[in-house]
Amino acid sequence: MKKILLFLLPLCLLFSFSAFAYMGENYVEKAKDVVTSNDERCPVYAETPLKEVKRAPFEISLRWNLLDFPSSGPPQVRTENLDIAVNLNLSQSLFAYGWIGTRTTRKTDYVYENTSREYDPEWKSRMIFAGFGIYITPTLKFFGGFGKIVLENADGSAPDLNVANERGLAYDIPFFQNKLEISYRVVEAEVAGESIPVEDAPASGSYNALAISLTVPID
Numbered sequence: 001m002k003k004i005l006l007f008l009l010p011l012c013l014l015f016s017f018s019a020f021a022y023m024g025e026n027y028v029e030k031a032k033d034v035v036t037s038n039d040e041r042c043p044v045y046a047e048t049p050l051k052e053v054k055r056a057p058f059e060i061s062l063r064w065n066l067l068d069f070p071s072s073g074p075p076q077v078r079t080e081n082l083d084i085a086v087n088l089n090l091s092q093s094l095f096a097y098g099w100i101g102t103r104t105t106r107k108t109d110y111v112y113e114n115t116s117r118e119y120d121p122e123w124k125s126r127m128i129f130a131g132f133g134i135y136i137t138p139t140l141k142f143f144g145g146f147g148k149i150v151l152e153n154a155d156g157s158a159p160d161l162n163v164a165n166e167r168g169l170a171y172d173i174p175f176f177q178n179k180l181e182i183s184y185r186v187v188e189a190e191v192a193g194e195s196i197p198v199e200d201a202p203a204s205g206s207y208n209a210l211a212i213s214l215t216v217p218i219d
Contacts, residue, residue: 056217067210073107120154164189
């Protein structure tokens with residue numbers, strides 16, 4: 001069921017954004033009339049030819065991970081899960097990125113009999129990632145990268161995690177001279193070791209997230 005949701009959710013997002021773009025077409029045309037031709041930082045619209053896109057060299061984003069789907073835990077709405085990201089635009093379609101963030105989530109409260117392992121359901125993590133992305137259209141992009149997640153449980157213990165990886169899909173919406181970004185990310189960070197005890201299953205750092213970001217271009 002989870003795999004089906006992972007497949008369908010990006011498609012639903014794309015259909016939603018297409019409808020948004022259609023309804024806002026008149027507004028976009030009016031907004032273009034007031035943007036001068038010499039403005040290097042004018043918002044990039046979906047109908048802008050990719051070869052004519054002019055992106056700022058850098059972009060800084062504040063990302064709010066609104067919906068969190070943790071491994072070994074139920075879907076949940078979070079207000080405190082924030083990331084700060086920086087993009088380096090290498091061309092109209094290629095960019096490098098890095099981000100740091102913190103995350104709090106609740107998992108299923110497992111208690112294992114005849115073992116010394118008992119995890120509190122509240123988990124906190126610190127994360128750092130870097131990677132590359134490519135724009136498929138002027139406003140639609142895929143990205144992927146690697147990073148490290150450090151987990152903290154209420155009792156201060158958690159197994160080491162393997163190197164984490166992420167991949168995702170994002171869509172940009174012009175917002176004055178900035179942009180709003182809607183993204184869906186899949187992050188995998190499994191417990192290190194060839195054979196993982198079942199009592200360590202809740203300690204996985206893997207999760208999926210649906211997020212909204214405010215992105216500001218920097219010349």
